[in-house]
Amino acid sequence: MKASDIASVLNFSAFRPEPDDPTASWKSRFPNKRTVFFGLGKQTLTVRMIAKNGRPADGEVIPDVKDLKESLAAASSLIRERTDGGWCAVSLHTRYVISLETNLSRRPGSEDIVKSNPRTVLGGRYERGKRYALTHNPETNSSILLTFDEEQLAKIQATFAECGFNVGRVCCGTYTLLTHALDVINTTKSGEAPASAFFFILCEGAVCALVQQDDKWLELRSRTDVYGPADVSPALELVAPFQSRIPPTMPVVIVADTTIPGLAEVVAQTFEGHEVRDISEPDLLSRLMIQS
Numbered sequence: 001m002k003a004s005d006i007a008s009v010l011n012f013s014a015f016r017p018e019p020d021d022p023t024a025s026w027k028s029r030f031p032n033k034r035t036v037f038f039g040l041g042k043q044t045l046t047v048r049m050i051a052k053n054g055r056p057a058d059g060e061v062i063p064d065v066k067d068l069k070e071s072l073a074a075a076s077s078l079i080r081e082r083t084d085g086g087w088c089a090v091s092l093h094t095r096y097v098i099s100l101e102t103n104l105s106r107r108p109g110s111e112d113i114v115k116s117n118p119r120t121v122l123g124g125r126y127e128r129g130k131r132y133a134l135t136h137n138p139e140t141n142s143s144i145l146l147t148f149d150e151e152q153l154a155k156i157q158a159t160f161a162e163c164g165f166n167v168g169r170v171c172c173g174t175y176t177l178l179t180h181a182l183d184v185i186n187t188t189k190s191g192e193a194p195a196s197a198f199f200f201i202l203c204e205g206a207v208c209a210l211v212q213q214d215d216k217w218l219e220l221r222s223r224t225d226v227y228g229p230a231d232v233s234p235a236l237e238l239v240a241p242f243q244s245r246i247p248p249t250m251p252v253v254i255v256a257d258t259t260i261p262g263l264a265e266v267v268a269q270t271f272e273g274h275e276v277r278d279i280s281e282p283d284l285l286s287r288l289m290i291q292s
Helices: 003-010 068-081 110-116 118-125 150-162 173-186 233-244 263-270 284-291
Strands: 035-040 045-050 056-062 087-092 096-102 130-136 142-149 166-172 197-203 206-213 216-223 252-256 276-278
Touching: 035 284, 045 068, 045 284, 056 284, 068 150, 087 150, 087 173, 087 284, 096 173, 096 216, 110 118, 110 130, 118 130, 130 150, 130 173, 142 150, 142 173, 142 216, 150 166, 166 173, 173 197, 173 206, 173 252, 173 284, 197 233, 206 233, 216 233, 233 263, 252 263, 263 276
Parallel strands: 035 087, 087 166, 197 252, 252 276
Antiparallel strands: 035 045, 045 056, 096 142, 130 142, 197 206, 206 216
């Protein structure tokens, strides 16, 4: 055994996952390494550096992105210099579909199997050329299904690679925030009482709304490219009709990719009489990505 092999065992590096292992958490793949988190919208590119300690550092939003490759190439040199190896994660905020489905396969491990062999889980709902993620309701036969276009994903990854980046993970910010909100609310309910909530998700222009009543997912609406960074009123207009359709005792749970000053107060005006709980946190989306 070489001395380097012995050292790698002693400092535990031999037991760490490879950087390109998507099944491992980001922080375990890049310990004490600088990486970068990109948020890709229809015409915006968010850049947030991840420090060696795994915490989100400074960031910026590149507006009016007409050509991703051109905008990324213009900034790539400076960004790569602030990373170790150009490793990045990309959150897509456009060109995806989140839907509510019923009676999908509940075979053990189906939420993982759908990523590698979706046909066996989705059956007749499977479409060739799509990539999926899945979250089952543990209490009912409904599921939340995320759908991406495989060809579009390949193009995006190729563009980042051409600009000198190694894409270590691709995710959907809205889906990530939605599943986070479900985890927070459904694991903190009192006793065994069924949980009810209206979930309002905002992620860099994308919006998702989910009605959960007594643990049952009843209605889901998802749209991308709804609002701009300076004005979330179009997002409120999109979900306002739910106010007349949900019970007056149902709380409204807000989660955004980061804190938005005054958001809870504006939502409270739209959903007058409802309890409003904002579980957004600074840099929430990038921190969730690092943890997973």
